Amino acid sequence: MPEGPITSVPGGQPGVSRRNFIKGVIAAGATVSASAYLFRANIAGQDSSLPGSVERLITLNVNGQERRVDVLKHETLAMTLRYKLGLTGTKLGCDRAECGACTVLVDDVPHYSCSVLTHTVRGKKIVSIEGLAAPDGTLHPVQQAVVNGQGFQCAFCMPGFVMATVGYLKTNPSPTRAQLAHGISGNLCRCADYNKILDVMMNAADAMRRA
Amino acid sequence: MPAAIRDVMPAFELFQPTSVADTLGLLERHGADAWVMAGGMDTFDWLKDRIRKPKVVVDLSAVAELRGIKDAGGGIEIGAMTTLTEVAGNALVKERFGLLAEAAGLVASPQIRNQGTMGGNVAQDARCWYYRAGWPCYRAGGNICYADTPTSVNREHAIFDADRCVAVNPSDTAPALIALDAQMVVRRGGSEMVVPAQDFFVGPGVDITRLTMLQPGDLLTAVRIPGTWSGKQFYFEKVRDRQVWDFALVNVASAISASGNTISDARLVVNGVSARPYRLEAVEAFVRGKARDEQTAEQAGELAVQGALPLRHNAYKVPLMKALVKRAIRGAGEWTS
Numbered sequence: 001m002p003e004g005p006i007t008s009v010p011g012g013q014p015g016v017s018r019r020n021f022i023k024g025v026i027a028a029g030a031t032v033s034a035s036a037y038l039f040r041a042n043i044a045g046q047d048s049s050l051p052g053s054v055e056r057l058i059t060l061n062v063n064g065q066e067r068r069v070d071v072l073k074h075e076t077l078a079m080t081l082r083y084k085l086g087l088t089g090t091k092l093g094c095d096r097a098e099c100g101a102c103t104v105l106v107d108d109v110p111h112y113s114c115s116v117l118t119h120t121v122r123g124k125k126i127v128s129i130e131g132l133a134a135p136d137g138t139l140h141p142v143q144q145a146v147v148n149g150q151g152f153q154c155a156f157c158m159p160g161f162v163m164a165t166v167g168y169l170k171t172n173p174s175p176t177r178a179q180l181a182h183g184i185s186g187n188l189c190r191c192a193d194y195n196k197i198l199d200v201m202m203n204a205a206d207a208m209r210r211a
Numbered sequence: 212m213p214a215a216i217r218d219v220m221p222a223f224e225l226f227q228p229t230s231v232a233d234t235l236g237l238l239e240r241h242g243a244d245a246w247v248m249a250g251g252m253d254t255f256d257w258l259k260d261r262i263r264k265p266k267v268v269v270d271l272s273a274v275a276e277l278r279g280i281k282d283a284g285g286g287i288e289i290g291a292m293t294t295l296t297e298v299a300g301n302a303l304v305k306e307r308f309g310l311l312a313e314a315a316g317l318v319a320s321p322q323i324r325n326q327g328t329m330g331g332n333v334a335q336d337a338r339c340w341y342y343r344a345g346w347p348c349y350r351a352g353g354n355i356c357y358a359d360t361p362t363s364v365n366r367e368h369a370i371f372d373a374d375r376c377v378a379v380n381p382s383d384t385a386p387a388l389i390a391l392d393a394q395m396v397v398r399r400g401g402s403e404m405v406v407p408a409q410d411f412f413v414g415p416g417v418d419i420t421r422l423t424m425l426q427p428g429d430l431l432t433a434v435r436i437p438g439t440w441s442g443k444q445f446y447f448e449k450v451r452d453r454q455v456w457d458f459a460l461v462n463v464a465s466a467i468s469a470s471g472n473t474i475s476d477a478r479l480v481v482n483g484v485s486a487r488p489y490r491l492e493a494v495e496a497f498v499r500g501k502a503r504d505e506q507t508a509e510q511a512g513e514l515a516v517q518g519a520l521p522l523r524h525n526a527y528k529v530p531l532m533k534a535l536v537k538r539a540i541r542g543a544g545e546w547t548s
Binding site for chain 2: 051079092098114116119
């Protein structure tokens with residue numbers, strides 16, 4: 001058995017969660033062989049003297065940290081966050097700008113990270129679900145409201161809904177229920193638990209106004 | 212056809228120019244190999260599904276001069292890369308051309324409006340699922356229409372002006388821009404062309420492979436709206452299966468100037484019914500000088516749908532369009548039936 005934290009496939013050994021397994025693989029730099037997603041030969045030799053040409057090694061501001069990362073030209077932000085930076089809280093549902101599970105904030109504005117080229121967000125502030133809590137671990141009021149109200153069933157869509165809500169509340173801190181529903185209408189919940197989601201998000205808005 | 216995740220897009224060379232001049236240079240250098248990307252909301256489906264495989268993508272997101280909304284002598288100029296969220300929320304657009312603000316605010320979903328652009332919304336390609344799935348139809352350069360056979364699923368297709376291809380223009384802002392008599396600013400090579408919005412869109416009789424007059428190498432830089440219809444009476448309505456994300460089954464945009472209850476001038480455009488946004492010039496001529504009442508609206512609705520040729524599954528669009536035209540003439544508020 002190899003040294004290090006990864007000693008088994010997920011489920012094969014108690015104490016190794018799927019999430020930690022994925023993160024371990026990424027941390028170990030094994031992505032090259034493990035992920036068929038990202039690594040393909042690049043086409044067309046590049047000439048960096050041309051106007052508008054793009055360097056692959058870039059710095060991204062993610063959750064308040066400067067992260068150096070090698071980004072392919074055709075790589076989406078969701079792929080970079082999940083498979084290069086290990087930020088697996090951002091979920092991929094449809095990969096087609098339909099479901100909202102991959103929603104992150106780019107300069108405070110909600111975007112579908114499955115449909116953003118990572119190279120287009122150089123110099124912008126990216127916030128994913130991992131970046132919401134305070135450094136001491138205190139949850140963001142929206143996260144806390146979700147916990148308090150147990151707002152989701154399977155919760156696969158939860159990070160996207162939380163990010164969409166955080167982004168929307170920046171533009172309208174005192175929404176009516178109908179306004180909030182419209183504001184986060186770009187997200188789908190396959191458990192169809194919309195009423196409960198709106199309940200907890202309205203509670204979150206209330207808590208943020210009182211804070 | 213359900214979208215399937217395969218993996219990310221196939222590789223391409225990416226350029227991110229910072230000026231219109233550099234953009235045009237890149238488009239000229241790469242010719243038909245180059246794909247112009249604005250917000251990407253149309254682009255990514257094509258690339259992820261491997262239906263289009265451009266060697267070079269020219270991303271416009273860093274071209275600052277293509278962004279923003281300017282006051283232009285009673286009218287406005289909207290940079291092609293201005294997001295739909297900005298258009299929908301801009302004070303000047305809302306004050307003068309509420310029709311466009313409303314149309315932009317009804318596009319897709321909040322996240323898509325945050326990224327999708329004015330230029331992209333008017334220049335987007337047809338959404339016919341046979342075409343989008345890569346079937347070798349007329350629009351894709353082939354010699355058959357898969358949406359117009361006895362077994363085709365064509366509930367969302369054209370009822371007017373079909374010519375071999377039965378796809379429709381999917382844009383919400385396009386009919387609003389035509390109703391407002393907007394001008395599209397297009398750079399072709401070294402020169403700038405200013406094209407009336409109505410002529411910017413083309414039907415299959417003109418070019419069956421495109422919905423607009425844009426050729427490879429062209430760049431739509433801005434939309435100009437003259438002051439002519441500033442602050443007039445507007446009506447926009449979009450009917451779709453879902454209240455979010457969906458494209459219009461039929462939408463309607465109208466601009467009416469009236470003195471008292473008499474219509475002095477009107478512009479009416481319906482989309483989702485043909486490959487070009489469908490301007491109702493006969494209806495406009497008919498309502499000029501008429502009272503803005505139920506009778507005029509009823510007759511306008513009848514006139515609007517004359518000549519409609521529904522396909523097997525989209526006959527519902529005829530009464531739907533008729534009702535929308537009636538409402539657009541009568542205006543919001545008082546309409547009850």
